Structure formats: C-alpha cells, structure tokens
Amino acid sequence: MPDPQNKPFNEQKPFPVDLKVVTAIPGFHKKNKAPPFFQVTSKSNFTSSTLCLLLILSLLTVTISSPGSPLILRAVNNGTVDLNVTNFDAVLRETPATYALVEFFAHWCPACRNFKPHYEKVARLFNGPDAVYPGMLLMTRVDCASKINTKLCDNFSVSHYPMLFWGPPSKFVSAGWEPKQEKSDIQVIDNGHTADRLLSWINKQMGSSFGLEDRISRNVAQALSSLK
Numbered sequence: 001m002p003d004p005q006n007k008p009f010n011e012q013k014p015f016p017v018d019l020k021v022v023t024a025i026p027g028f029h030k031k032n033k034a035p036p037f038f039q040v041t042s043k044s045n046f047t048s049s050t051l052c053l054l055l056i057l058s059l060l061t062v063t064i065s066s067p068g069s070p071l072i073l074r075a076v077n078n079g080t081v082d083l084n085v086t087n088f089d090a091v092l093r094e095t096p097a098t099y100a101l102v103e104f105f106a107h108w109c110p111a112c113r114n115f116k117p118h119y120e121k122v123a124r125l126f127n128g129p130d131a132v133y134p135g136m137l138l139m140t141r142v143d144c145a146s147k148i149n150t151k152l153c154d155n156f157s158v159s160h161y162p163m164l165f166w167g168p169p170s171k172f173v174s175a176g177w178e179p180k181q182e183k184s185d186i187q188v189i190d191n192g193h194t195a196d197r198l199l200s201w202i203n204k205q206m207g208s209s210f211g212l213e214d215r216i217s218r219n220v221a222q223a224l225s226s227l228k
Contacts, residue, residue: 079123106145
C-alpha cells in the first residue's frame with residue numbers, strides 16, 4: 001500500500017495555517033514612518049507546495065534587493081558609499097532609498113578614524129551585497145580633506161569632523177545646510193558616534209527595531225516562526 005505521506009505536492013490535502021510572510025521591499029514605506037515590510041497575515045488553506053513557493057519568494061526578495069543603481073553599487077566600500085562632488089548629486093538622486101545619511105569627515109582626523117568601524121558596521125546592514133535591509137537607507141560619506149570637495153562641504157556648513165546629516169536623498173541634491181536655518185528636511189545627528197547610538201537614532205527615526213547582529217536569514221526565520 002503506498003505511503004500517503006509521499007504523495008506529490010499537487011495531490012496533498014490543504015491544511016489551515018496562520019501565515020505571515022515578511023519580506024523587505026525597497027521604497028515600500030515612502031509615506032509611512034514604519035520600516036518597509038510587506039506583511040501578509042491570512043488564515044487560508046495552503047498545500048506544502050504553496051508554502052515552499054512562498055518561502056522561496058521571500059528568500060528571492062531579500063536576495064535580489066539592491067541599494068540602487070550600478071552607479072551606487074560601484075561606490076560601495078565596506079557598506080558605505082564614498083561620494084565626492086562629481087557623483088554626490090547623481091547618487092542621491094538615483095537611489096530608491098527612503099532616507100540618506102551623509103558623513104562629512106577628514107581622512108586625517110583621529111576622531112573620524114575611530115568612528116570609521118562604527119559607521120561601517122551600521123552601514124553594512126543597509127548597503128552592499130550582504131545588506132540585511134537593502135533599499136531603505138543609503139549611508140554615504142564625503143572626505144572634506146580632499147580639495148575637490150571643499151565647496152561641497154562648505155555648502156553644508158561642516159564645522160567639525162565627523163559631522164552626520166540625515167534626510168530624504170532628494171533633499172541633498174543641489175542643496176546645502178545652515179546652522180540657523182529655521183526649516184529644513186535635513187537634520188544633524190549629534191549623538192551618533194558609536195554604532196549602538198547611531199543605530200538607536202536611526203531606529204527612532206524609522207520606527208524600526210534593527211539590531212547590529214541582524215543577518216539576512218532573519219527574514220526567513222520570521223516567516224518560519226510564524227508557522228509554529
């Protein structure tokens with residue numbers, strides 16, 4: 001007698017399940033402060049093949065998501081996107097990310113050197129081939145010690161190093177910042193000079209709960225845990 005457990009997927013009886021598939025979709029939350037997660041919760045009948053397909057799609061969504069155009073991808077260095085006056089506007093204009101973080105620094109600055117691994121640790125969550133949350137936040141940096149960037153740094157009234165700015169990417173394009181400016185979509189991050197503090201600040205802005213130890217597999221783990 002054939003084993004009923006070895007039936008092909010298309011012959012298996014459907015079974016009820018409370019399914020919650022969580023996948024990261026770049027730019028999904030442009031009108032919301034919550035993280036761009038597409039959440040589907042439904043009580044329906046699913047076969048094993050359906051569940052497998054949904055989990056595969058979840059994996060693919062995370063895998064193929066990218067921080068933006070080839071121009072941006074070429075500029076990624078340890079999670080951060082190195083900018084200068086020649087590509088600053090183009091990269092920030094082309095990124096699909098909802099937010100951008102720009103670090104103005106000087107390569108000779110001791111404080112900048114100390115901050116570098118902290119900034120890169122956070123940036124790897126959002127940028128690069130191993131990003132856990134691609135397409136949400138573009139983390140960049142500009143070396144103000146390079147003469148080519150003098151005018152760009154002056155436009156943003158850079159007064160110390162490192163100096164961090166946050167805002168919608170489009171607001172940085174052909175723009176600047178002044179300390180006494182009454183209304184601006186660009187904010188200065190004053191308390192973010194460690195990885196923990198910077199990510200905490202980002203979480204408050206985005207209404208998220210990202211962690212420094214998050215990995216790509218977290219999205220799949222969330223989907224699986226919802227089936228228990």
